[in-house]
Amino acid sequence: MEQSRMKEVIHTFNHSELCRKLIPAELASGWPCLKKVRGKLYIVIPYFNRMPVKSGYALYPIYCSATIPWKMPEKMLDFTVYTIQENWKDVDYSKPVGFFKHKALEDIRTKDEYIALCNRLYRCYDEMVLAVLENKPFAGEEKMAGLFSKLMEPSLYPFYEKINKKFYSNFYKM
Amino acid sequence: MPDLFVLKKDTAECFQEGAALARRLGFNAAAKTIAETEKDFLEKKLMVVTVGEMKRGKSSMLNALLGEKEQIFPVNASVATNAITIVRYGEEEKVEVVTEERKKGIMLPTTKTIHRTEIPNYVSEQGNPSNFKNVRLLKVEIPNPLLKEGIVFVDTPGVGSLNISHAETTYGFLPNADLLLFVSDASSGLTETELNFLKRGYKYCKNVLFPLTKKDTNPRYKEIMEDNQYKISAALGISIDEVTLIPISNTAKIRYLETQSKAALASSNFPEFERLMWSTIAAKRGEIMFLPFLEQVRQETFKIDENIVAQYQLLESNKEKMLELIANLKKEIEKYKSFESTNLQWKSELAESFAIMQNNNIAALSSMELEATNHLEDRITALGVKICEPEYYKQVYNEINNIMSERLLELKDQMIDKTVEEVNRVNISLGLNVDSCQRALDGLNFTPKKDLDVVFPKRKASEDAIRKGTKISRSIVGGSKIGMVIGGLLGAALAVFAGPAVIAAELGTTVADAIFYTAISSSMTGTSIGGFLGGAKGCVDAVTQGRDVDIPVVRKALTNHINESRILLTKIMNEGMITLKGRVINSFETEFTAKKRELEDNIKQIEITVNSTKPDQEKLEELKRNAETIQKYMVRLEELKDTVASLNNTEQDSVFQGNTGDIPVSTLVPEAEKKEMEYSFL
Numbered sequence: 001m002e003q004s005r006m007k008e009v010i011h012t013f014n015h016s017e018l019c020r021k022l023i024p025a026e027l028a029s030g031w032p033c034l035k036k037v038r039g040k041l042y043i044v045i046p047y048f049n050r051m052p053v054k055s056g057y058a059l060y061p062i063y064c065s066a067t068i069p070w071k072m073p074e075k076m077l078d079f080t081v082y083t084i085q086e087n088w089k090d091v092d093y094s095k096p097v098g099f100f101k102h103k104a105l106e107d108i109r110t111k112d113e114y115i116a117l118c119n120r121l122y123r124c125y126d127e128m129v130l131a132v133l134e135n136k137p138f139a140g141e142e143k144m145a146g147l148f149s150k151l152m153e154p155s156l157y158p159f160y161e162k163i164n165k166k167f168y169s170n171f172y173k174m
Numbered sequence: 175m176p177d178l179f180v181l182k183k184d185t186a187e188c189f190q191e192g193a194a195l196a197r198r199l200g201f202n203a204a205a206k207t208i209a210e211t212e213k214d215f216l217e218k219k220l221m222v223v224t225v226g227e228m229k230r231g232k233s234s235m236l237n238a239l240l241g242e243k244e245q246i247f248p249v250n251a252s253v254a255t256n257a258i259t260i261v262r263y264g265e266e267e268k269v270e271v272v273t274e275e276r277k278k279g280i281m282l283p284t285t286k287t288i289h290r291t292e293i294p295n296y297v298s299e300q301g302n303p304s305n306f307k308n309v310r311l312l313k314v315e316i317p318n319p320l321l322k323e324g325i326v327f328v329d330t331p332g333v334g335s336l337n338i339s340h341a342e343t344t345y346g347f348l349p350n351a352d353l354l355l356f357v358s359d360a361s362s363g364l365t366e367t368e369l370n371f372l373k374r375g376y377k378y379c380k381n382v383l384f385p386l387t388k389k390d391t392n393p394r395y396k397e398i399m400e401d402n403q404y405k406i407s408a409a410l411g412i413s414i415d416e417v418t419l420i421p422i423s424n425t426a427k428i429r430y431l432e433t434q435s436k437a438a439l440a441s442s443n444f445p446e447f448e449r450l451m452w453s454t455i456a457a458k459r460g461e462i463m464f465l466p467f468l469e470q471v472r473q474e475t476f477k478i479d480e481n482i483v484a485q486y487q488l489l490e491s492n493k494e495k496m497l498e499l500i501a502n503l504k505k506e507i508e509k510y511k512s513f514e515s516t517n518l519q520w521k522s523e524l525a526e527s528f529a530i531m532q533n534n535n536i537a538a539l540s541s542m543e544l545e546a547t548n549h550l551e552d553r554i555t556a557l558g559v560k561i562c563e564p565e566y567y568k569q570v571y572n573e574i575n576n577i578m579s580e581r582l583l584e585l586k587d588q589m590i591d592k593t594v595e596e597v598n599r600v601n602i603s604l605g606l607n608v609d610s611c612q613r614a615l616d617g618l619n620f621t622p623k624k625d626l627d628v629v630f631p632k633r634k635a636s637e638d639a640i641r642k643g644t645k646i647s648r649s650i651v652g653g654s655k656i657g658m659v660i661g662g663l664l665g666a667a668l669a670v671f672a673g674p675a676v677i678a679a680e681l682g683t684t685v686a687d688a689i690f691y692t693a694i695s696s697s698m699t700g701t702s703i704g705g706f707l708g709g710a711k712g713c714v715d716a717v718t719q720g721r722d723v724d725i726p727v728v729r730k731a732l733t734n735h736i737n738e739s740r741i742l743l744t745k746i747m748n749e750g751m752i753t754l755k756g757r758v759i760n761s762f763e764t765e766f767t768a769k770k771r772e773l774e775d776n777i778k779q780i781e782i783t784v785n786s787t788k789p790d791q792e793k794l795e796e797l798k799r800n801a802e803t804i805q806k807y808m809v810r811l812e813e814l815k816d817t818v819a820s821l822n823n824t825e826q827d828s829v830f831q832g833n834t835g836d837i838p839v840s841t842l843v844p845e846a847e848k849k850e851m852e853y854s855f856l
């Protein structure tokens with residue numbers, strides 16, 4: 001099946017010089033959200049730390065995010081480090097907030113299965129972006145919500161919500 | 175109203191006496207601070223700065239105001255002023271031009287005396303195109319009585335979109351302005367760029383007058399006046415009534431100066447304008463030129479008084495406590511020493527914050543690049559091959575520069591704000607916001623035998639009020655010093671980010687500092703965006719000379735220009751951050767040294783009292799005499815303050831609070847009208 005454009009965009013940015021300079025190498029990128037600034041479409045990619053443990057990964061709160069233009073993924077509009085933001089000051093970065101994988105993914109057994117599921121969500125993102133670019137209604141909203149709610153790590157969700165409540169809460173149905 | 179000259183002389187004398195008194199009583203650190211305050215006081219000028227888009231008539235207006243026979247500021251129908259000109263009082267006329275030249279790798283200022291008639295050769299676009307002579311400043315001294323009271327007029331290059339380096343030069347000067355004359359004219363309305371510039375200036379200077387020039391050219395000038403008034407009030411977030419535009423005609427005033435025609439004077443409306451300007455100046459004069467200095471000296475002497483009074487109380491009630499106080503003060507000294515040698519956490523914290531700021535800079539500049547690139551693409555789409563025509567190409571080139579310059583200025587603003595915030599944080603975390611002598615005294619657990627008012631009935635009521643709540647006399651006067659650290663740093667940050675070094679030097683920064691800044695700031699200002707035209711300039715030439723260019727060539731030239739700008743600015747900002755960090759750390763260390771000296775003075779004085787073989791009664795008498803001397807001195811300071819306050823016959827405007835509203839989206843590219851879908855997730 002065709003590679004998702006969203007996945008590609010994130011990949012391009014993650015391998016850019018800019019990303020290398022700004023974002024600590026050990027951080028992983030999370031689920032993006034869309035954002036419109038001055039009529040142009042951007043995606044916000046959150047980054048968080050994770051540490052391998054016996055049963056999977058320990059997850060740490062979201063550390064920073066990069067806002068990049070959909071059409072020029074090697075560039076950047078904004079970069080926010082949350083540890084120094086006033087409304088994030090109570091977040092404790094010293095302890096994990098949860099573990100991967102979470103309950104909803106119990107039926108997913110192999111890494112390949114997990115990646116396939118992620119790809120389906122990425123393709124939903126693609127459909128959504130296309131709809132927005134063409135200024136048409138987004139038909140796949142429900143499908144996307146289903147996948148998103150399954151894949152979203154519940155322990156990280158509160159931080160996603162802090163970044164963009166309107167977007168993430170629209171797809172996270174728990 | 176009191177004569178300002180006399181008042182100034184009195185105040186300076188009073189400061190000299192204060193320094194002598196502090197020295198005589200053995201408080202050398204305080205004596206030094208007071209002496210420095212006196213020096214700053216004598217040098218303090220009130221800066222009246224004209225700003226506005228090019229060709230609005232700024233230079234003409236200053237000429238008309240000064241009324242000199244031969245005009246000082248070059249005026250021209252095409253772009254004229256291209257460097258900052260400062261005009262101040264001098265017994266004899268003297269014109270100096272400050273240029274910057276690279277010597278042994280660093281930029282150094284050179285000053286040269288010239289004749290008045292040569293001025294246009296240096297600060298006008300005609301005599302010095304694109305400022306190739308690297309003029310940073312023109313200093314003019316003239317025996318004009320209007321300037322005699324320490325008023326300085328400053329002419330700045332127009333801030334228009336055509337020349338970004340002009341905007342930056344002028345912007346760098348704004349933090350020094352005490353009164354802004356924001357010039358618009360009757361021939362066309364205010365632009366977005368001008369309003370943005372005004373907003374930025376307003377952040378640093380809340381005293382603004384709005385002359386509207388060229389009233390003679392447009393019989394319907396009232397329409398433009400109202401439109402401007404509306405735009406300004408919206409931009410600054412203040413009510414329309416507070417924005418008074420004064421329509422004037424510079425040409426009519428100049429005609430009056432030549433012909434003495436009363437009709438010309440009347441139609442110039444200068445009498446009204448001058449009345450408003452001078453009354454504003456009069457109202458602000460005391461506040462700007464006297465009060466901060468009087469307050470500084472008052473606080474220094476107050477601390478001396480507190481030491482003596484505390485000694486008196488301890489000696490009278492519980493002698494042993496004096497040794498304890500000395501021990502406490504020594505502990506405070508140890509604390510400052512540890513900040514310098516062992517307890518260096520504050521330094522690493524600062525370094526970390528600066529590293530984060532630096533990262534944010536990289537990000538912001540890359541976002542700037544993106545916005546400019548986006549804009550370029552939009553324009554290519556909209557204009558098609560027309561972009562290869564000189565007119566359109568130049569227009570787009572200017573729009574791009576405009577975007578970049580706007581973002582750069584925003585970024586500089588942010589860096590300054592963040593630095594100040596950081597300094598505040600470190601101040602508090604190191605406990606510098608609490609006076610150390612106060613802490614030493616509070617640690618004593620001591621109740622004096624007699625009420626202070628009984629011993630020193632003449633102490634001023636205000637001090638009684640401050641004293642309330644603390645166990646013994648010393649009070650929370652430490653604030654001023656902290657304020658100074660921050661104030662000083664704000665100046666330093668601005669010098670690094672906003673202003674040419676020679677100007678910093680002109681405004682009282684030390685020579686060493688000036689040279690230090692010169693090394694970096696000359697590359698940061700003026701030359702930053704407009705200066706390196708690189709590929710884009712080549713393309714402009716190609717386009718204007720009618721050589722073959724197509725869209726790919728234009729795209730490449732402009733993309734390169736944007737990219738080079740980003741790279742250079744990143745480098746410059748990084749260097750600036752490093753300098754600033756060094757400067758911040760240095761300021762703290764200087765502060766520690768000053769605190770230690772002050773503490774040592776305090777200890778020494780107490781030790782003298784303790785070790786003296788005189789009978790206690792005699793010691794008490796002596797302390798009382800000293801306290802009374804210093805208190806008498808403080809009464810004098812208060813009286814001077816009252817006199818200065820009587821200079822302010824107009825109320826201070828409180829509505830002029832800082833406005834940090836959004837900068838409106840540039841109107842350069844009108845977005846096509848289209849109905850946007852509403853999404854539940856966007």
Ligand SMILES: Nc1nc2c(ncn2[C@@H]2O[C@H](COP(=O)(O)OP(=O)(O)OP(=O)(O)O)[C@@H](O)[C@H]2O)c(=O)[nH]1
Nearest residue numbers: 228229230231232233234250254255332388423424
């Ligand atoms: N009719 C008329 N012309 C004016 C008036 N004020 C200025 N001018 C003309 O406007 C032009 C520009 O005046 P300047 O004083 O050089 O303007 P400026 O704002 O200093 O210009 P830059 O230094 O280039 O930014 C000159 O040709 C002046 O003669 C005025 O009140 N009435």
Ligand SMILES: [Mg+2]
Nearest residue numbers: 232233254255
């Ligand atoms: Mg001029």
